[in-house]
Amino acid sequence: MSDRPDLGRGPTLRDVALRSGVAVSTASRALTRPGRVGAQTEARVRAVAEELGYVPSASARALTSGRTRTVALVVPDTANPLFFGMVRGVQSRLRDAGFVHVLADTEESVEREEQVMAELRGSVDGVVLAAPRADEASVTAWAEEFPVVTVNRDVPGPRVLIDTAGGVVHALQHLASLGHRRVAYAGGPRRSWSDRQRREALIAAAGGLDVELVVTGPYVPRREGGPAAADATLLHGCSAVIAFNDLLAFGILDRFAERGTTVPDEVSVVGCDDIFGTDLVRPGLTTVAVPVERAGAAAADLLLRRLAAGARGGARVVELPTHLVVRGSTGSVPR
Amino acid sequence: MSDRPDLGRGPTLRDVALRSGVAVSTASRALTRPGRVGAQTEARVRAVAEELGYVPSASARALTSGRTRTVALVVPDTANPLFFGMVRGVQSRLRDAGFVHVLADTEESVEREEQVMAELRGSVDGVVLAAPRADEASVTAWAEEFPVVTVNRDVPGPRVLIDTAGGVVHALQHLASLGHRRVAYAGGPRRSWSDRQRREALIAAAGGLDVELVVTGPYVPRREGGPAAADATLLHGCSAVIAFNDLLAFGILDRFAERGTTVPDEVSVVGCDDIFGTDLVRPGLTTVAVPVERAGAAAADLLLRRLAAGARGGARVVELPTHLVVRGSTGSVPR
């Protein structure tokens, strides 16, 4: 093996300066303040930098500027395809702004979340905190200490909220129009703000639609939670079920298939999120589409603006609409 | 320009030292070298640090130590669920070692890849480079400049290789045993090492199995590539198709459904990767399961070891096996 014990970081600005015959400060300016030094000097320095393969040290920069040009995206579960989209949204904006992002998974745990946020404070300029599970007090405290943009959690500070409440109500209307009079809501994590929004919106809307709503759960918001939710739906004599999220809905479909209960002839199923896979199942899953990539992008924008503007810059709130995507998993009530 | 609003970083080590009545150096040691200072002093410093909510500045640390405790994961397409498993694998190992990771997407573009790698050099300790599309020369050059572990690319240096070649051959045997005599391989990106491995392994194996292999493509390795691949399969009179990856296979299934060609009765389909969704489609997709999370973990291990050991530490190669998962999309040849 090419035995280079000197796992050396590359050339530094000093090397560039030396080689171009200028002072370090001049080299710095030549590379970062176009026009601040003579055109000729600038060209020479640039050439040398290129030649040496000089790459500025991000840490050194961060040290003087106080900004790391790094933001973190903290999500409760990196295995959920829902967050893939958010990652992409955040990333696209960040990249254009010359930022990089780190990804942290809190595994749906409040403790991990707290730990992660504490660690992050020392190493990033700001955080996009998706669907935090911690108390409002904690989240607020973090937001006071450093720039935080939350997604799907209605706490003070800049935030992006996705109106899934409106979406599930549309779903309920859709079901009502198909004749369903008894509908189950298979709930998600109790600490989830989204779950509460959806649940309460459904309860509020049910009366006006002459629908009886049965709330079941909470279920683990993954496929494994589905069987219990499916069985509860039938147990309570519901002809349709709205699941907290698509993952859960997939599990519900699995279970119905296993039981020989046909969808949508015997029971209708609605999911939420419109993640990868909703149009892969047969029948396709009717679901409330959340614009998750846009949400990520919006959150990144908010964060970037906050970083640019300092503490002032206000606490903007972006609300994103959802829409119902009707596929094959919903149909008329069986008679 | 000092109009910087007090986007205040938190307390520094100096604050802690001042408040505990010790020198900065002592405070540093109290927090990072247990035992190096008196027990009493250590306790006091720790208490003060806790009280102040002190978080060490990662950039300052990085500057002195030369290590950022950050590694990057570079993938060609963050939208591919395949890579999310890898992210998880990498992350799990990294977290245990106290590292964070940044995620970079090269969008299947060689230029982006080069750009990303250059930028990364200044800000991370090392890189896990998944399925690089650049020339071998470039990759080798990067690996010489700083610690790089590649995944699914057989270039010198520490690397993780997944034996999908073996997997697709199993798939071909499986098809042969079902009576298929004319099988298509719907190829992926020409720059993909995996694609080449699979293609060549299939070609080599076909003869011995008395199967005629028709190579088609390249197709874009996403769902959108499927229709073309499906049509080509039928055009060439093949009774089965092995797709470069599952995404492509999904697209193929879509197209067959659209054409009214039933799977597996009229044609069999095999995917590769076993990503999220393979058991969601009906019929379930027979596919070559790639232990992608393990691959991520292995890559992270290799990288961490390299970082710990310096340039020596050798160029270990980890080879991971695959296995064929048979679901419903493959069946006997139609007669």
Next chain:
DNA sequence: GCAACGATGGCAAACGCTTGCCAGCGGTCG
């Protein structure tokens, strides 16, 4: 012909932390 000036580039002081080196100190050993 002189002062004021803009352009250019160097000096040095940070930024927050780690770490080699040394001083003080009480105790141990021969």
Next chain:
DNA sequence: CGACCGCTGGCAAGCGTTTGCCATCGTTGC
């Protein structure tokens, strides 16, 4: 009783950049 030693903790030198301030110098305006 003096030489040593181990334990503590302080001093200061960086790590690689950025940036405020200053010195120089060739111009320009009057």
